[in-house]
Amino acid sequence: xxxxxxxxxxxxxxxxxxxxxxxxxxxxxxxxxxxxxxxxxxxxxxxxxxxxxxxxxxxxxxxxxxxxxxxxxxxxxxxxxxxxxxxxxxxxxxxxxxxxxxxxxxxxxxxxxxxxxxxxxxxxxxxxxxxxxxxxxxxxxxxxxxxxxxxxxxxxxxxxxxxxxxxxxxxxxxxxxxxxxxxxxxxxxxxxxxxxxxxxxxxxxxxxxxxxxxxxxxxxxxxxxxxxxxxxxxxxxxxxxxxxxxxxxxxxxxxxxxxxxxxxxxxxxxxxxxxxxxxxxxxxxxxxxxxxxxxxxxxxxxxxxxxxxxxxxxxxxxxxxxxxxxxxxxxxxxxxxxxxxxxxxxxxxxxxxxxxxxxxxxxxxxxxxxxxxxxxxxxxxxxxxxxxxxxxxxxxxxxxxxxxxxxxxxxxxxxxxxxxxxxxxxxxxxxxxxxxx
Amino acid sequence: xxxxxxxxxxxxxxxxxxxxxxxxxxxxxxxxxxxxxxxxxxxxxxxxxxxxxxxxxxxxxxxxxxxxxxxxxxxxxxxxxxxxxxxxxxxxxxxxxxxxxxxxxxxxxxxxxxxxxxxxxxxxxxxxxxxxxxxxxxxxxxxxxxxxxxxxxxxxxxxxxxxxxxxxxxxxxxxxxxxxxxxxxxxxxxxxxxxxxxxxxxxxxxxxxxxxxxxxxxxxxxxxxxxxxxxxxxxxxxxxxxxxxxxxxxxxxxxxxxxxxxxxxxxxxxxxxxxxxxxxxxxxxxxxxxxxxxxxxxxxxxxxxxxxxxxxxxxxxxxxxxxxxxxxxxxxxxxxxxxxxxxxxxxxxxxxxxxxxxxxxxxxxxxxxxxxxxxxxxxxxxxxxxxxxxxxxxxxxxxxx
Numbered sequence: 001x002x003x004x005x006x007x008x009x010x011x012x013x014x015x016x017x018x019x020x021x022x023x024x025x026x027x028x029x030x031x032x033x034x035x036x037x038x039x040x041x042x043x044x045x046x047x048x049x050x051x052x053x054x055x056x057x058x059x060x061x062x063x064x065x066x067x068x069x070x071x072x073x074x075x076x077x078x079x080x081x082x083x084x085x086x087x088x089x090x091x092x093x094x095x096x097x098x099x100x101x102x103x104x105x106x107x108x109x110x111x112x113x114x115x116x117x118x119x120x121x122x123x124x125x126x127x128x129x130x131x132x133x134x135x136x137x138x139x140x141x142x143x144x145x146x147x148x149x150x151x152x153x154x155x156x157x158x159x160x161x162x163x164x165x166x167x168x169x170x171x172x173x174x175x176x177x178x179x180x181x182x183x184x185x186x187x188x189x190x191x192x193x194x195x196x197x198x199x200x201x202x203x204x205x206x207x208x209x210x211x212x213x214x215x216x217x218x219x220x221x222x223x224x225x226x227x228x229x230x231x232x233x234x235x236x237x238x239x240x241x242x243x244x245x246x247x248x249x250x251x252x253x254x255x256x257x258x259x260x261x262x263x264x265x266x267x268x269x270x271x272x273x274x275x276x277x278x279x280x281x282x283x284x285x286x287x288x289x290x291x292x293x294x295x296x297x298x299x300x301x302x303x304x305x306x307x308x309x310x311x312x313x314x315x316x317x318x319x320x321x322x323x324x325x326x327x328x329x330x331x332x333x334x335x336x337x338x339x340x341x342x343x344x345x346x347x348x349x350x351x352x353x354x355x356x357x358x359x360x361x362x363x364x365x366x367x368x369x370x371x372x373x374x375x376x377x378x379x380x381x382x383x384x385x386x387x388x389x390x391x392x393x394x395x396x397x398x399x400x401x402x403x404x405x406x407x408x409x410x411x412x413x414x415x416x417x418x419x420x421x422x423x424x425x426x427x428x429x430x431x432x433x434x435x436x437x
Numbered sequence: 438x439x440x441x442x443x444x445x446x447x448x449x450x451x452x453x454x455x456x457x458x459x460x461x462x463x464x465x466x467x468x469x470x471x472x473x474x475x476x477x478x479x480x481x482x483x484x485x486x487x488x489x490x491x492x493x494x495x496x497x498x499x500x501x502x503x504x505x506x507x508x509x510x511x512x513x514x515x516x517x518x519x520x521x522x523x524x525x526x527x528x529x530x531x532x533x534x535x536x537x538x539x540x541x542x543x544x545x546x547x548x549x550x551x552x553x554x555x556x557x558x559x560x561x562x563x564x565x566x567x568x569x570x571x572x573x574x575x576x577x578x579x580x581x582x583x584x585x586x587x588x589x590x591x592x593x594x595x596x597x598x599x600x601x602x603x604x605x606x607x608x609x610x611x612x613x614x615x616x617x618x619x620x621x622x623x624x625x626x627x628x629x630x631x632x633x634x635x636x637x638x639x640x641x642x643x644x645x646x647x648x649x650x651x652x653x654x655x656x657x658x659x660x661x662x663x664x665x666x667x668x669x670x671x672x673x674x675x676x677x678x679x680x681x682x683x684x685x686x687x688x689x690x691x692x693x694x695x696x697x698x699x700x701x702x703x704x705x706x707x708x709x710x711x712x713x714x715x716x717x718x719x720x721x722x723x724x725x726x727x728x729x730x731x732x733x734x735x736x737x738x739x740x741x742x743x744x745x746x747x748x749x750x751x752x753x754x755x756x757x758x759x760x761x762x763x764x765x766x767x768x769x770x771x772x773x774x775x776x777x778x779x780x781x782x783x784x785x786x787x788x789x790x791x792x793x794x795x796x797x798x799x800x801x802x803x804x805x806x807x808x809x810x811x812x813x814x815x816x817x818x819x820x821x822x823x824x825x826x827x828x829x830x831x832x833x834x835x836x837x838x
Contacts (some may be wrong), residue, residue, distance in 0.1 A: 022734055029723045037716065104661075106502035106692045118500055118692050178502040224660065234551075234624040238594035307794040308713050315472060318786075319720050322464045326731035329457035333738035389708050424453070 002361065009362035012338070019334055020366070023327045027370025030323030031410045032377025037316040039382060039402050041309045043395045044205075047296055048193035052133060052256075057263070057292040058198075059088065059097070059253040061274065066284050068232040072301065076291060077230060078201050082218075082244045084277075085251040089125070089215075092269050095262055096131050097255035099215055100124035102202055103223040105177035107211065109164045119160065120226055121177070121211035123218050129155070129188065131256040132198065139171035139186035142214055150220045153213070154182040159190045160210040180221070182213065194394050195304050197295050199252050202227040204304045205391055218244075225250045255292065267292060324417040327366075331418055335359060335425040346430035355426040363418025364411060371410020378406060444767045451739075455771060458732060462775025462811060465728045467782035470807040471790065472717040474799050479710040488603075488636030488648075489535055490573045491700040493526075493670055495677055496534040498663045503690035509589050509658045511688050516565055518687055522679060524672020527571045529564035530656060531663045533640050535572075536703040540640030545651070546622040547610045554622075557609045558646045559602070560639025563590075563655040564665070569601055571667050572637060572652075576601065579617045579632035582654040589656050597653040601632035605648035628653070642706045666696075673698065725810075729818040736764065736822035740829075747826055748833030757827040764823035765816060772815045776808050783807075 013020045047053050060076050061084055070077050080088075085099035101123055106116040122128070126141035142153045154175065161167060164175060174181050195204040217223065222240035231237075233247040257263040270290025277283040293301055335342075342355055382396040389396075398406075448455050501508050512530040519528045533540030543561045546554040562568060566582040581601070588595050600621070607616035607630070620627040637650045668676045677696045684693055704711075740747070747760055787799035 019734060022730055026727050026731065029727060033716075033720055033723065104500070106500055116502065116692055118694075179504060226661075236594060236624075239592050306709070308709060311475070311790060311794055311796075312713065312716055314789075315468060315717065315720060318464060318468050319724055322461055322468070322724060323727060325457055325461045325464065326727055329454055329461070329731060330734050330738075332454055332457065333735060337738065337742070385712065389712055390705060391708075420453075 005358045005361040009365045024370045026323040026326045028373035030320035031374025034316040034320040035378035035406045036381040037312040041313045045305045053295040057255045058298045060291045062288045065232045077249045079249040080251045096127040098125040098127045102227040104226045108176040120209050122209040123215045135189045138169040152182045153185045155186040155212040157210045161187045200302045328417045331421040335421045343430040352426045359422035367411040367414025371407040375406045459775040463779035466779030467786050470783045470803045474803045476714045479714045487638040494699045495696045497694045497696040499693045501691045524669040526667040528666040529571045531564040532657045538706045559649040559651045563657040566654040574634040576632045587654045591658045596626045597655045599631045600628045601652045603650045733818040740826040747829045751831035752834040760827040768819040
């Protein structure tokens with residue numbers, strides 16, 4: 001029966017080529033534009049580490065001045081001071097948690113003829129790698145001793161490994177960061193979480209660092225922050241050591257808390273720290289507190305996707321609605337025009353259900369063609385975006401979810417839209433049309 | 438005269454397709470007016486003048502990795518040396534590049550005592566004493582910096598003494614005017630306003646403080662420096678191509694990024710706005726096209742369906758113009774109903790956008806313009822099918838189908 005309906009549908013669509021073309025184009029445009037907007041939204045809203053999203057927490061402290069204002073919804077700063085970060089790292093050794101910040105170096109191999117280039121670099125502790133599930137191709141993170149005793153050791157990613165040495169296991173070799181010789185202890189995969197969730201404050205879609213060195217080196221070698229530094233207090237901060245002791249906020253902090261209990265304990269730990277700092281009169285706000293946010297909450301909190309993206313999705317789906325309303329109108333007109341022949345079929349014994357099913361199949365075929373064409377439009381749209389805008393390589397790419405979602409949305413939306421015209425035509429009394437014949 | 442009542446009767450016999458067209462017109466009005474409003478806002482933003490010769494100013498950054506290099510001396514030397522390149526007008530090392538999206542801002546007070554003071558944020562550009570010349574600014578009040586006012590600031594906390602500020606910053610700090618000669622305070626450090634320039638956008642184009650800018654004659658010595666060169670228009674490309682190698686030849690213990698014009702930086706900063714306007718323009722264009730085609734298509738169907746009735750009317754003495762007028766009036770009535778609902782929808786949509794995405798309130802003239810546009814498009818779309826209807830011969834009425 002289905003294949004017969006399919007034949008009928010194709011015959012019917014062919015009999016009114018202009019209307020069919022109009023409907024297919026309307027559906028295709030609607031699907032094309034809404035899928036383009038939805039893909040941008042979906043990919044910017046991507047969870048980069050779904051397997052651990054609810055176990056990794058960004059740590060925030062309300063450590064700013066009484067009247068300080070921040071752009072966040074709860075008026076909390078998103079970064080920590082150096083002293084708070086260092087203090088927090090001292091406790092809770094049973095859980096992995098680490099401070100981090102971005103700096104940068106001119107990078108060279110020891111070959112004097114090598115032309116140096118700039119690479120941003122992250123100072124952090126060895127926990128960073130296991131917390132964020134980063135795979136080592138060679139070697140391992142630096143040891144716990146190195147986190148406590150400043151040692152010039154470095155972990156690099158494989159892209160940099162290839163650029164410096166042409167690839168291979170180069171652990172144990174040395175390289176230059178500025179004028180300091182670092183020993184390579186590990187080489188990680190070309191890791192690039194998108195969005196760069198662990199430091200969205202400094203550009204959510206920036207490239208991940210390719211160089212990682214121990215956090216403790218910052219106090220000794222005075223590596224400048226290459227990220228945002230937010231000050232709220234009037235204090236003279238000329239030297240680097242001044243900055244370390246200041247209330248300037250510039251450190252990111254993450255904790256891995258695998259269980260609910262661990263999260264509670266860490267929350268307690270933060271509360272205890274805040275109480276202690278309040279007693280020392282360092283934290284001056286009444287609402288001084290520590291807050292944990294998991295990866296998804298953190299991305300939402302920082303509005304990584306952006307308002308524009310949601311506005312575009314809303315507008316493009318309204319646009320899709322217009323396209324569908326348009327198609328319903330045309331379908332209705334088309335179906336009603338074929339009512340006389342439907343009347344004959346009904347008189348010859350076709351049931352309402354059969355007429356209904358037959359017309360729905362026709363609508364489905366229309367939706368499928370429109371949806372597939374819409375997918376092509378969306379692909380063209382995304383390619384245009386990628387070619388005309390920097391940094392859209394990742395965002396303007398359909399992943400599998402989107403690729404399958406698009407035709408499903410197209411067909412179901414069209415079929416939904418086709419129910420009314422199909423119902424109208426199948427409930428028409430056959431006698432009326434038989435009379436006028 | 439227009440015979441609304443028979444038209445209305447006819448419409449009531451064919452409710453569902455009328456409702457669909459009404460709905461389509463209403464949604465189109467809501468979407469187009471809101472989208473046009475958003476587009477206009479973004480385009481206005483993008484077209485604001487920066488107060489800078491964007492195509493003739495080139496910027497790049499450099500990073501000194503070797504502690505053995507005396508960075509301050511090298512930068513002062515570079516500023517002289519780079520004038521040897523053909524086409525270079527002026528140059529300075531600087532702490533941030535305007536329009537680039539990254540930089541430094543300071544908070545200034547208009548009095549020493551923090552109680553009762555105005556706290557105003559401003560982008561602060563630290564460069565050589567010629568910094569205002571490099572940007573090509575005209576000092577509209579006061580004077581330019583003197584060479585002896587240059588402060589070399591390493592990690593020693595040397596503070597600037599004088600500043601030139603934009604009119605916008607002056608208005609914020611001293612709403613009553615007369616900023617010239619007054620002191621502004623960064624924490625407790627007093628800086629005297631010695632000059633005022635008309636306009637200069639800072640680094641963050643999406644910030645409300647974008648035009649609050651201060652220039653200071655301070656060489657803020659860091660490993661990571663930026664550099665701005667003002668170039669004659671026809672030599673821009675050649676300077677961009679050569680400056681990196683030229684400076685490396687002076688001192689190679691540094692990494693220098695490739696240079697680009699401020700226009701390039703500006704384009705990148707406005708990229709998301711460009712994306713938004715492009716997407717919305719495509720949506721509006723396709724939407725109007727589809728609505729017009731849809732309405733035309735529906736009218737064609739209606740004309741075909743009513744062929745016999747039209748023939749009868751013609752046979753009974755209706756002129757071609759009467760038929761044409763009938764369909765034009767019918768579509769105008771439908772458009773008016775659609776528009777009435779559409780205006781409400783447009784305001785609801787705008788309200789939603791305002792609540793959730795803090796956009797501004799829709800100006801009514803966007804609705805009116807869209808409304809007029811929609812009537813024109815609808816009448817235009819209906820004209821051809823209606824004309825076809827008016828061509829129907831009265832003889833049709835006498836013929837059996």
